Amino acid sequence: MKHGAGGRSMRRLIERVFLHGATGPAAAMDDGAVIPIGDHFLIVTTDSHVIHPLVFPGGDIGRLSVAGTVNDLAMMGATEPLGLTCGAIVEEGFPVVELERLHASARAACEEAGTSIVAGDTKVMRRGEVDGLVLNTTGVGLAARVVRDSGLRAGDVIIVTGTIGDHGMAVMAARHAFDFGADLRSDVAPLNGLIRAALAAGGDAIHAMKDPTRGGVASALHEMADKSRVGVVLDESALPMRPAVRAAADLLGIDPLFIANEGKALIGVHPDAVLAVMAALRAHRYGRDAAVIGRCVEQSQHALVLDTGFGRRIVSEPDGELLPRIC
């Protein structure tokens, strides 16, 4: 299971199996591929969703699928998706009304993102061959400039666009019927509007973006730092977190840095543009809790270090199975 958890084992599996012999667009191991078309770039991303339960506080697999794909496109600079495809794999006997409800949710998320599902495919598997419903969404979009997750430079400031840990905590609470009150809700949302605003404000000073989904902020920053050949120092006291998430994480002994988000972005930006980008983010409904959480330093032995205020602690790259089927 750890090969699917978004951490080191998964990265190694991908390198071993899927990138073997790969050249061209896939070799960068970005979340999406880049194909030049004229003077623009076609961005193509794909994601499968196996989340359990299918409906959780704040969202469902339909909204999650659309938001996940819209966000992968947006992180690379394609903030106006041309369209999404949706492949559904359905367990025999799955209620059609439930399928309709989830598809309506996907469609609503598309509308919010200003896009639509342009092609679909449905397969049915027997009971016991697939658990409920799996959705695959693939998105295509055009970008004038491609933003990479490998573009961080020493001196850059790291911004997170809002509170961390909401999605993973909400799903965990829903799955195990933990009662932490009503405050645990997934943050799942299409971020292309937010990112469009940030790019308009920051322009070329935005050097790198990534959404901290599986593996959380820690995994995403590890990957960004490794690929960019810089180190990242995080300021623990600056990490925005809802009290309910902090309380649940404390109670369960889980580091919020490792918990999945589905409506947040990490943005690496040149210091000169931080104020403009922060202002743009905070003016948007999905960016009200945006915060500067760290900065990039010259590459050293440890890619990710947390400044706790009392000292520094190395944050390792997550590995193994923290929480399966989170997205």
Add this chain to the structure above:
Amino acid sequence: MKHGAGGRSMRRLIERVFLHGATGPAAAMDDGAVIPIGDHFLIVTTDSHVIHPLVFPGGDIGRLSVAGTVNDLAMMGATEPLGLTCGAIVEEGFPVVELERLHASARAACEEAGTSIVAGDTKVMRRGEVDGLVLNTTGVGLAARVVRDSGLRAGDVIIVTGTIGDHGMAVMAARHAFDFGADLRSDVAPLNGLIRAALAAGGDAIHAMKDPTRGGVASALHEMADKSRVGVVLDESALPMRPAVRAAADLLGIDPLFIANEGKALIGVHPDAVLAVMAALRAHRYGRDAAVIGRCVEQSQHALVLDTGFGRRIVSEPDGELLPRIC
């Protein structure tokens, strides 16, 4: 299960759930979406593959995924795919060497088709949550002219690019360990080279194309005829079929018209261009057994009629579960 079998129930499910409220590129219910970009058209198609067994005579799920997506693009006129994405959903404990082998097969099919897998995603599910391996492939390609499956006109000639029923029969024999000798092999192949040759020879005289996968030639022609508002009369004696497929179909009491193909296309062409298109097809390794199998007539009560030589028989649209998990 019949909702996934490619016939009438599936079409109704798609209309009820997935096209509810759909407008724009998806509303045509084609196998792919069409998005205008400059003076070209971006074609986007998606397909999930749940085939069992994963390896079968003549192919495997890797080759099947790539060929299926390349063919969906080619049928709409995009014979030079820009790239494919591949989303893998893997059962916990699935052997990594097997994954490597299947991925190598997918890569080889990509090379044959002159394209590559440009983005990927992997999810792992627990034992019992998914059966082995499911692959979703999405493809993007540019077409100067879009060919629709709804473009048939009365008077058009229907060509099939080779023998029918090979894929479905090979999978059925492999699954049930029927011994029909060594001659049952899937036809799974990327057809973009073949279709490129046909389009070069036939030009605008090629009015419609579709690959007869799930539901076979009967289902594909029903859909083409319905959408095009014509009738199709098939000449039974002209249907190309390997003796082993014919024998197996006879023995099992299955109509070969309903058996899936994964390396064949149906082409509707103006009579004036038939010779040129047939010559181009037969000059290609995947078109050597191409045959004229029918013609289009004015729309009447029955979309698809089979001329048996002794009389005519109505071919109904397949419905229900002929053979699940065939692709």
